[in-house]
Amino acid sequence: MNYKHFxxxxxxxxxxxCKQEVHLHKIEGQQINISDSLQTDQSIESFIKPYREHxxxxxxxxxxxxxxxxxxxxxxxxxxxxxxxxxAVYEQSNPVFKTRTGEDIDFVLLNHGGIxxxxxxxxxxxxxxxxxxxxxxxTVVVKLKGAQVKELIDYLVKAKRAHPxxxxxxxxxxxxxxxxxxxxxxxxxxxxxYNVATNDYLYNGGDRMNFxxxxxxxxxxxxxxxxxxxxxxKKIDTLNPVIDNRFIQLKx
Amino acid sequence: MERREFLQQTAxxxxxxxxxxxxxxxxxxxxxxxxxxxxNDVHSHIDAFGPDDGRNPNQGGVARRASLIANIRKENPNTxxxxxxxxxxxxxxxxxxxxxxxxxxxxxxxxxxxTIGNHDFxxxxxxxxxxxxxxxxxxxxxxxxxxxxxMDTHVKPYRIIVxxxxxxxxFGLGIExxxxxxxxxxxxxxxxxxxxTAQEMTRVxxxxxxxxxxxxxxxLGYNYRNRPEKISDLKLAELxxxxxxxxxxxxxxxxxxxxVVKNSEGKNMLVNQVGCYGINLGKIxxxxxxxxxxxxxxxxxxx
Numbered sequence: 001m002n003y004k005h006f007x008x009x010x011x012x013x014x015x016x017x018c019k020q021e022v023h024l025h026k027i028e029g030q031q032i033n034i035s036d037s038l039q040t041d042q043s044i045e046s047f048i049k050p051y052r053e054h055x056x057x058x059x060x061x062x063x064x065x066x067x068x069x070x071x072x073x074x075x076x077x078x079x080x081x082x083x084x085x086x087x088a089v090y091e092q093s094n095p096v097f098k099t100r101t102g103e104d105i106d107f108v109l110l111n112h113g114g115i116x117x118x119x120x121x122x123x124x125x126x127x128x129x130x131x132x133x134x135x136x137x138x139t140v141v142v143k144l145k146g147a148q149v150k151e152l153i154d155y156l157v158k159a160k161r162a163h164p165x166x167x168x169x170x171x172x173x174x175x176x177x178x179x180x181x182x183x184x185x186x187x188x189x190x191x192x193x194y195n196v197a198t199n200d201y202l203y204n205g206g207d208r209m210n211f212x213x214x215x216x217x218x219x220x221x222x223x224x225x226x227x228x229x230x231x232x233x234k235k236i237d238t239l240n241p242v243i244d245n246r247f248i249q250l251k252x
Numbered sequence: 253m254e255r256r257e258f259l260q261q262t263a264x265x266x267x268x269x270x271x272x273x274x275x276x277x278x279x280x281x282x283x284x285x286x287x288x289x290x291x292n293d294v295h296s297h298i299d300a301f302g303p304d305d306g307r308n309p310n311q312g313g314v315a316r317r318a319s320l321i322a323n324i325r326k327e328n329p330n331t332x333x334x335x336x337x338x339x340x341x342x343x344x345x346x347x348x349x350x351x352x353x354x355x356x357x358x359x360x361x362x363x364x365x366x367t368i369g370n371h372d373f374x375x376x377x378x379x380x381x382x383x384x385x386x387x388x389x390x391x392x393x394x395x396x397x398x399x400x401x402x403m404d405t406h407v408k409p410y411r412i413i414v415x416x417x418x419x420x421x422x423f424g425l426g427i428e429x430x431x432x433x434x435x436x437x438x439x440x441x442x443x444x445x446x447x448x449t450a451q452e453m454t455r456v457x458x459x460x461x462x463x464x465x466x467x468x469x470x471x472l473g474y475n476y477r478n479r480p481e482k483i484s485d486l487k488l489a490e491l492x493x494x495x496x497x498x499x500x501x502x503x504x505x506x507x508x509x510x511x512v513v514k515n516s517e518g519k520n521m522l523v524n525q526v527g528c529y530g531i532n533l534g535k536i537x538x539x540x541x542x543x544x545x546x547x548x549x550x551x552x553x554x555x
Contacts, residue, residue, distance in 0.1 A: 022284060022418065022464060024496065026539040029510035029522060029555040031532050034317050036300070036310040041318035044360060048298060048315065051353050055344050069306035116342065120306035130344045134296075135374065204434045 063233035064124040067240040072115040075162055077172070077247035079112075081119055082164030084241035085132070086110055088232035089225065090166045093139045093197050096221055105141060106194040107183055108166035109152065111207045114199065114225075115164070124239055129229040137199040138224050143217035146190030151211035153181050153188075156247070165246055172249040179250065199225055284416050284540040286465060287331040289321060292501030293528035294335070295342025295371065296354055301529075312530040314357050320533060321361055328537075330415040333362060334422065336501035337369025337471035340380075342529070350375055351383040359388035365411050367424030367469040368393050369501055373437045377401050392424035392469060395449040397442035410453060418464045418540055421457035425450060425470045425488070427502055446472055446483050447491050454494040465538055468498045474505040474525050485523045489513035497522045497536055504528040509555040510536065520553055 070081035086108045094105045117131035144152065156163055156170060157178045171179040181188055188194075196212075200220075203212045233239065300313030325331050335358065340351045351372075358366070368391055372380055381402045394409035410423035425446045429438045450468060457463045468488070476482040485500040493516045500523060510524035526532040 022540040022542050024465070024538060024551050025541045025543075025549070026537075027496075027522060027551060027553045027555075028537040028539075029524060029553070030535050031507070031509070031526055032320060032535055033532055034300075034312050034320065034530060036316075038316040039319040040313070040315040041322065042315075044315040044318045044357065047360065048353070048357070051345065051349065052299065055348050059344055071307070118306050120304060122304060127344065130347065131342075134342050134344075134347065136347070201434065204436075205431055206434070208431045 059127040059130065060125055062123045062125050063128075063230065064237055064239050066119050066121050066124050066128075067238065069118060069121045070239075070241060071118040072112060072162065075243045077160070077162050077170075077249060078165070078243055079115075079162045080241040080243050081115055081132075082110070082112065082162055083166070083244060083246065084239065085115065085225075085229070086164035086166035087241075089139060089197055089228055092228045092231050093141070093221055093223060096223060097141055097195070097197070097219065101219065103195055105167075105197045107168040108164070108197045109156075109168070109202070109209075110164040110199060110225075111202055111209070112161045112163045113207060114201070119239065124233050126230055129226050129233065133224075133226040133229055135201070136224060136226070137201045139197055139221045139228060140200050140203050141195050141197050141219040141221065142203055142212050143219075144194050144196045144211065146188070146192055146194075148211045149188060149194055149196075150190055152196070152209075153178070155209060155211065162247070168246065170247045174250050174252050176249055195219075282542050284418055285328055285330060286415055286418050286420065286538045286540070287324060287328045288334065288467065288497065288499075288534075288536045288538070289324060289331060290334045290336065290499045290524070290526065290534040290536075291317075291530060291532075292336035292471075292499065292525055293338040293369070293504050294354070294530045295338055295528060296340060296346040296351075297343055297529040298345050298353060298357065299343075308529065308531055314361070314530065317530055317533060318361050324535065325362075330418070332364045332413060332415065332420065332422075334467070334469055334499055335363055335366035336469050336499045336525070337367045337426070338371045338501055338528075339366065339369070341371040341374045346374075350379060352386050355383050355386035359386065363389040364413060365390050365392055365422050365424075365469065367391065367471055367501075368396065368407065368426050369471040370427055370429060370432045373429070373433045373441075376437045377403055377439050377441065381406070392422060393426050394423045394453050395444040395446050396426045397444060400440035400442075402439075403441070410457060412457075412461055412463065418538075419462065420465045420467065421453075421461055421463035422467045422469060423450075423453040423457065425468060425472055427471050427473065446470075447488060450488055450492045450495070454492060458494045464540065465497075466495050468495050470498050471501045473503040474500050474507075474523070475503070485525070486511070486513060489515060489521060489523050491516060493517045493519070495521055496538070497524065499534065500525040506532075510534075512553055512555065520551070522553065522555070 167184045169182045173179040202209045205213045301308040391407045475484045475486045485498045505525045506527035510522045526534040
């Protein structure tokens, strides 16, 4: 055993005698807001800069003006922002669908969770469309049989969420149970087949909307929801959607 | 890892010898402080919200978070920085660069460990894999089995980090992907039961690895009031033992303060989540003491 080894063992002995048992005796938790009172790290800032400039060059052109701030949490069973999105999908997609197939879209269903940001009062830009719809999902039209339309309505009644719809009306009674449903104020014929526009995320079973998945009659429009919004914003000039009666619960 | 720990302790012992025997006769009770910093659901929010934003004006921003974290590290070098997933998707930065900038910035901020959120599959599992070279931090997930995917061997169930002699075990849990992410995106990723996985992980980290601190990085979601059967951070906390902190994500839950939960043994532990979009940074300080008397009084939690 040379000196090195001896030193090694000596350390081990010391270690075994002084390896102290530690005990967790106090936990303190807090949350720190990242506010503008904090300093900006300049090296990080200058690293981001070229990326930001490239992206911004594309995004900041003004497309429309929003009269108010619209949020998906404003409204019980339908929201202004959700109504705008579902109506935009109908308005933008139906002409495309019609020229290609000769048929009309009967109604639209999107998902509440798919509204990813608010629209703030003021200028609406390409950036707004990216914020509201950051995902690259596309519009699809699914042929749904009456029975599946029934399932779709049951889903919405049960979910009690403001999933965006267009041209479909649902009324719940005062207890929140299903009362009636219609298509653009006409009754639904559950023996008929309907063209339902949605996005490919929901068609593929997203948000457990399994009524879409059983159907293989699918028409892919190749029209991203984000581009639907961008085209719609360009067209309308002033954005002023409202909460309406398309999905409501009757009050006492 | 064991070797590194040994070397550190050897160095400490040598220092004690240098002090001339003091170390042999008395060991004053030492207090050690480990700081855990965390974010979740940053969703590509690299820039701060502008002054005109309708909800979060002038909040967030990576460059500000960087300076805050640097200051905290200066105060306590024994700091870990963690993220609970959904790093991707939410601003055009992701659409233009596919997550490259997010990972590069997190590496510059010296993140230690992150777990995987459902949106981190938004460019498919290949899209996540493609960005891995930009991440100088580790991904942990114990309940996603990636063995039949391109991510195989790139994600570990857990990681152990030793800071100031304190052994910290960090394991990851992801949310069920069916119904949330298209199958063609996550491919053959297998989802394993989070509760069973967590029980196994805590056994490994506590009994086999003898960790002093066990942290679960979870993307399960804080709580599902309308779906009580669905696993969440609060449920997981109650059903398991030996986890000191669950750092959550997915539900974008803004809490006024971390939630104290009684685990399956009736011991208090913490569940925390800091909203989303990099608006807040969570900071949990763990104080360790070698004084047995203090230890006998249990752990006090101040939130």
